[in-house]
């Protein structure tokens with residue numbers, strides 16, 4: 001008991017914690033998303049520029065290679081000068097002779113060819129040669145990236161990547177080959193970046209280092225850019241704390257609601273258990289008559305919980321809690337025992353009279369219940385054929401399982417009635433396959449009978465269905481003579497249950513009001 005109370009007290013805190021975690025996850029995802037946008041923007045810019053430089057260099061090398069002019073001839077120098085003039089990404093273009101630079105578009109022909117520095121890399125099928133940051137080739141103070149193909153060489157303008165040299169805080173990028181073995185350009189703190197080529201962050205990846213990586217399809221140029229994203233607490237501490245507080249508050253509210261529901265169901269469970277232990281469940285009986293001849297055909301057993309002050313609590317208030325907490329099976333057994341003890345003599349005296357008992361699908365699916373029912377009927381001398389089990393149409397159990405279980409009860413002689421027909425969602429095809437002997441039309445349709453509404457149409461359709469299925473039809477909630485008259489006209493064989501005939505009552509009153517072989521003349525007042 002104490003443990004249960006302590007558990008209830010913890011529920012809101014657990015939900016608060018969960019709410020806080022959810023809020024934190026949401027804040028992280030939002031922050032990841034904007035950090036990814038940032039690194040994508042930066043990485044794409046570097047990538048576009050790198051591809052543009054590479055494509056331009058390749059195109060110029062290709063053009064020089066195809067040139068009809070004699071290398072370093074005045075026409076060749078003129079053509080190279082024009083290239084340097086129109087291609088701002090290139091600082092100079094020139095010609096090699098025996099591995100040395102013989103002339104360039106800017107400097108013309110050298111009196112003494114300039115020695116080339118050691119090669120950084122040879123790439124591609126056609127063996128283009130690359131130099132990274134080569135200095136002292138033309139001007140001692142300038143370090144340029146160079147590429148050569150055949151006897152042509154291009155020198156990249158130093159300013160081509162200038163704007164990336166000092167990236168914003170936490171940003172870094174590498175321009176490299178797709179196998180990661182050669183780095184064209186590096187910006188910022190790039191240690192370990194080549195190892196993550198091919199990975200890209202998504203908003204749902206939880207990592208502080210956000211990654212952009214992309215390779216060109218035609219040229220062997222890739223870019224890996226990273227952003228060491230700050231935590232949401234660093235970027236927007238107030239917003240983050242507000243989101244966290246919101247999450248915890250929402251979690252706390254859900255927790256309070258959950259604790260209340262849990263407390264209610266726990267208190268109902270305890271209340272019901274105490275009522276069972278103290279024998280404070282009682283059963284009332286509501287008469288059911290056949291309208292055609294006014295004979296009493298049966299009675300429905302309806303459970304009530306007697307509160308400590310003697311007031312009767314109707315089943316609608318505790319049966320759902322009993323079903324949810326698993327106490328319903330104990331209640332059903334108690335009702336069965338009580339109803340057989342109350343109505344046993346009546347059932348033996350009047351073999352045409354039946355007693356209907358509400359059961360839940362859990363009762364029917366419980367293998368022991370059939371044995372229990374058999375023992376009780378035997379002990380009280382009740383014929384199973386006079387016992388109708390009312391199963392609500394709103395049952396959530398699997399129809400196949402339920403049908404199989406119902407068949408076992410049916411084999412032992414018990415009848416089944418589908419209660420509250422028309423309010424559930426079960427398919428008619430299932431109902432048609434279930435071993436049922438009767439349908440009870442819900443009172444909401446009955447009460448619409450003497451009003452112009454679709455209720456009357458539905459009732460007459462259900463009557464047709466009952467006739468087709470060859471099952472008994474019982475109409476619940478018959479309160480007026482007008483309703484009874486309409487029903488008797490639509491379906492003469494119909495049975496009626498409702499305040500017009502009698503409210504649920506204790507067994508003593510039931511026996512007094514409806515003695516064996518009595519008739520209830522509903523078109524006159526009172527029982528006869």
Ligand SMILES: Nc1nc2c(ncn2[C@@H]2O[C@@H]3COP(=O)(O)O[C@H]4[C@@H](O)[C@H](n5cnc6c(=O)[nH]c(N)nc65)O[C@@H]4COP(=O)(O)O[C@H]3[C@H]2O)c(=O)[nH]1
Pocket residue numbers: 286301302303314315316319328331332335358359360390392419420443476477478479497498499500504
């Ligand atoms: N307005 C109006 N109401 C009428 C009229 N005639 C009968 N009623 C009420 O309609 C309900 C009929 O029972 P139900 O459809 O089986 O509906 C039952 C049944 O589904 C459930 N129930 C009752 N006893 C048991 C039980 O022992 N076990 C289980 N599992 N459920 C039970 O509780 C429901 C409510 O039972 P009650 O409160 O006794 O309410 C009863 C009855 O008092 C009428 O002319 N007008």
